[in-house]
Amino acid sequence: MSMPPLKALNAPLLALRVFSVEFAHLSAPCLSVSTVYPDLLELSFHDDLGGFEAWRDALGLTPESVSYHEQGTHTRVLTAETDYAGARLRLTGYGRIPALTQGRAS
Template sequence: MSAPALSALSAPLLVLRLFSAEFAHLPAPALGVSTIFPDRLELSFHGDFAGFEAWRDALQILPSSVSYHEHSGGRTRVLTAETDYGGARVHLIGFAQMPGGDGARSRQEAGR
């Protein structure tokens, strides 16, 4: 089985090029493009939700379309949203620690 050609990723790469021109002022995300989901561009933000919210607003994704989840036993908050843009599916994901949590577990919690 041969690997797909780079052209298989043309939709998300084109959208990324459009974003670099239209939204250059927005916070830089971690980027994800994969042959597994060839029409998807993932923009992820780590640490707080400011970058996620700036991009959500710029892409005109309604707040009611955002999903909220928790990971790591409730220590990490996660926001996700998707929209279609320029022929690609854009997936936003934001990660932030719970307020007041330092992200570290006690020895007692780690033993559970």
Template sequence: MSTLSLGGLRAPLVVLRLFGADFAHLPAPCVSVSTVYPDLLTLSFHDDLAGFEAWREALGMAPDSVSYDEQSSGSTRVLRVESDYAGARVELVGFAKTSAAAPVCSRQGAAP
């Protein structure tokens, strides 16, 4: 059980309130605040990299600070970027399916 009070999550909750006022026109993300990382606000976008990019640009996060990874055996791409905003750490995470995987080749390079 967490000994943290709701007040301990103040920083990300204040930022979320600011976002609701200042960026209400942007696509709605999945929102996550956790007692594990009490200063972190995570906004995630599932199958909506355009939403991820709209938020990244609105928050002034540099394109070259975005990391790229793949998960689920390469079938899902993951974009991630973090920045400080009004006293909280803000993380954007974008998930999208990758294009069809290339055929698996044998050691000789021939498709099975």
């Protein structure tokens, strides 16, 4: 099986180029572009739900568009998707679930 040419990734790479200008002031996410899903640009934020929220807001995504789930007992995961500059964009934020503390009344 032959690999697609680099131009197959034009949509997510263009979106990334736009982001580097329009949103240069925001936290840098972890980035993923793949020939498996050539139209998808993934931006992920590890231990940075604030960064996720800043990007969500900058992209005009409503809080209601965000899905929430948990991985195991320690990690919360926020996900939102949209189309941007011809690419499918997926934002994912990972954060710790605060440990429940059991205290006694003094």
